[in-house]
Amino acid sequence: MTAPRTLFEKVWASHVVSEEPGCPAVLYVDLHLVHEVTSPQAFSGLKSRGLRLRRPERTVATMDHSIPTRPGGLAMVDAQAQNQLRQLEANCTEFGVELHALGASTQGIVHVIGPELGLTQPGMTVVCGDSHTSTHGAFGALAFGIGTSEVEHVLATQCLLQSRPKTLEVRVDGALAKGTTAKDLILALIAKLGVGGATGHVIEYRGEAIRALDMEARMTVCNMSIEAGARAGMIAPDDVTIDFLEGLARVPQGEAWDRAVARWRALPTDEGAVFDRSVTIDADAIGPMITYGTNPGMGMPIGARLPRPEELSDPAARAQLEKALAYMGLRAGQPLLGKAIDVVFLGSCTNSRLSDLRQAAEILRKRKVAKGVRMLVVPGSAAVKRQAESEGLDRVFLEAGAEWREPGCSMCIAMNGDELTQGQYAVSTSNRNFEGRQGKGSRTFLASPLTAAASAIAGAVADPRPLL
Amino acid sequence: MPQFTSLKSRVIALPQADVDTDQIIPARFLKVTDKEGLGALAFHDWRYHEDGTPRPDFPLNLAESRGAQILLAGDNFGCGSSREHAPWALVGFGLRAVISTSFADIFRGNALKNGLLPVVVDAATHRALFEERGRDATLELSVDLATQTLSLPWGGSVTFPVDAFAKRCLLDGVDELGYLLGHEAAIARFEAERPT
Numbered sequence A: 001m002t003a004p005r006t007l008f009e010k011v012w013a014s015h016v017v018s019e020e021p022g023c024p025a026v027l028y029v030d031l032h033l034v035h036e037v038t039s040p041q042a043f044s045g046l047k048s049r050g051l052r053l054r055r056p057e058r059t060v061a062t063m064d065h066s067i068p069t070r071p072g073g074l075a076m077v078d079a080q081a082q083n084q085l086r087q088l089e090a091n092c093t094e095f096g097v098e099l100h101a102l103g104a105s106t107q108g109i110v111h112v113i114g115p116e117l118g119l120t121q122p123g124m125t126v127v128c129g130d131s132h133t134s135t136h137g138a139f140g141a142l143a144f145g146i147g148t149s150e151v152e153h154v155l156a157t158q159c160l161l162q163s164r165p166k167t168l169e170v171r172v173d174g175a176l177a178k179g180t181t182a183k184d185l186i187l188a189l190i191a192k193l194g195v196g197g198a199t200g201h202v203i204e205y206r207g208e209a210i211r212a213l214d215m216e217a218r219m220t221v222c223n224m225s226i227e228a229g230a231r232a233g234m235i236a237p238d239d240v241t242i243d244f245l246e247g248l249a250r251v252p253q254g255e256a257w258d259r260a261v262a263r264w265r266a267l268p269t270d271e272g273a274v275f276d277r278s279v280t281i282d283a284d285a286i287g288p289m290i291t292y293g294t295n296p297g298m299g300m301p302i303g304a305r306l307p308r309p310e311e312l313s314d315p316a317a318r319a320q321l322e323k324a325l326a327y328m329g330l331r332a333g334q335p336l337l338g339k340a341i342d343v344v345f346l347g348s349c350t351n352s353r354l355s356d357l358r359q360a361a362e363i364l365r366k367r368k369v370a371k372g373v374r375m376l377v378v379p380g381s382a383a384v385k386r387q388a389e390s391e392g393l394d395r396v397f398l399e400a401g402a403e404w405r406e407p408g409c410s411m412c413i414a415m416n417g418d419e420l421t422q423g424q425y426a427v428s429t430s431n432r433n434f435e436g437r438q439g440k441g442s443r444t445f446l447a448s449p450l451t452a453a454a455s456a457i458a459g460a461v462a463d464p465r466p467l468l
Numbered sequence B: 001m002p003q004f005t006s007l008k009s010r011v012i013a014l015p016q017a018d019v020d021t022d023q024i025i026p027a028r029f030l031k032v033t034d035k036e037g038l039g040a041l042a043f044h045d046w047r048y049h050e051d052g053t054p055r056p057d058f059p060l061n062l063a064e065s066r067g068a069q070i071l072l073a074g075d076n077f078g079c080g081s082s083r084e085h086a087p088w089a090l091v092g093f094g095l096r097a098v099i100s101t102s103f104a105d106i107f108r109g110n111a112l113k114n115g116l117l118p119v120v121v122d123a124a125t126h127r128a129l130f131e132e133r134g135r136d137a138t139l140e141l142s143v144d145l146a147t148q149t150l151s152l153p154w155g156g157s158v159t160f161p162v163d164a165f166a167k168r169c170l171l172d173g174v175d176e177l178g179y180l181l182g183h184e185a186a187i188a189r190f191e192a193e194r195p196t
């Protein structure tokens, strides 16, 4: 009998190629996702050393960060962005990498297309030069972001040097109420742990509230693991996972599928396995959440009042809150409900999948976006866009007065032409509310697609529950 | 390969906690395809006015910061995105070490690969260093990697943790990719033995 192991330990152990004393493990990478922003210097490094890709077939590239999402017009924001895309194209051709280029029917945000194509599978190691690679952990994969030097390492050797992280169990009991989504759950968790609270750890999300989530909601949860500082977030595969994967383009077929399913069924954490740390939260106690500050840990229930710096005993925390409130142009103790906004952004690798669009459309159907408010709806991939259009969701958004855009990262990162102007307020379904994240001087309130849609109608921060 | 042995330098104090990589280098500057020239963009939106002129009171712009190679930063430095542009920008500015109570995982790894040493100190030392720097703008600190020590201005020193392998890489200029390439046989064996 081997000792009981966690999901993480099983995936880790099955990917260690070698481990020498005093050195990190050489960890094998099953799937390497690549995009235009964090790869050019890695390819240049390969070229200068005269190296090839060890496993081009395990490498998949897309264009997402610096591309325009304006409908019909595919003009780049500037020559630099254009050059970055050209380089990715040239590198993929030279090194034989599959590229889902701008305009392709399979293009989209890297963390949306991986799962959608069936590239992401349980038990895999998945890396990308992008911190939200944690998204893929929803399938029971060990998935994490890496820097550009490491991108070069993986391109050349299909391996990474990694020190073994610790494990953190997050058990979510109970059930989410109507109007409360996976986004609210993860925002509540980050508010509890803090933005550095899970540093050095891989989270495994467990418990009945997690089991009850569909795959897209699980991806939303795992996506934001990094916002608590976690190395990765994982959810054990179950029937929901296997049903989602069955029939997707890139999963094993025929007998290989049966063998894969048998392997996946053995992945969940064994009874009695031990985590380095555990945290429990109660899903019943969570309602719609919203952030008020300049990091994702500064979140609160949507009906709450802003915290007061004088209530904080730690001087550094007090200074940080004061700075955040000043940047956000908000007063301590004020409620956020009713706070007028300029823009609503529905999109990003956190919340741009079909179920996110459906939820927002449910609220916007036969209603109008408030006068003076701009709402962007940016599907996560070309496939999401097609599917949404076949259901008529684009009509719902357009009739409500929202913009129906082309797939991409868009205003989540504001390096592609989609951005807020100085001082503007947005309710955004993305994952980061850092200063300037959505454009220089931008002020972001992070929330769920339901809250975003309700706020678009009200022209101000609004609770979606009365509209459901 | 970037190397690091020891360093004695003035200190730039940036007390904010949770400084994220979007502050270290805003996303709109990530459209570059090389690593050079990012030093001028480090902390861009905190460092410059709207019209591009430097904010005289921002720590990096103070006269005593000129030539300083050590950044004394608040807790949890480098959270957020995986962009290696962050250490490229800091190193480009001239920094070689950052002192904090903690670093975000990806940033720490990226920093070490670029010869930027993350120095973790306990909360009490951290506070005392800020106080000392507040009193003496020309304060100099010494960092030694071989002994993993930070010399304290009031006497004595503290040790800081560094991953043993990263330390070897920095001291001896070991090339990580070269090390990985050296595992070719083991990688090939691993691939051959995987279940399909």
Ligand code: SF4
Residues within 6 Å of the ligand: A064, A065, A109, A110, A111, A130, A132, A348, A349, A350, A408, A409, A412, A413, A430, A431
């Ligand atoms: S949508 Fe935003 S967070 Fe996600 S990959 Fe794109 S830029 Fe990064």
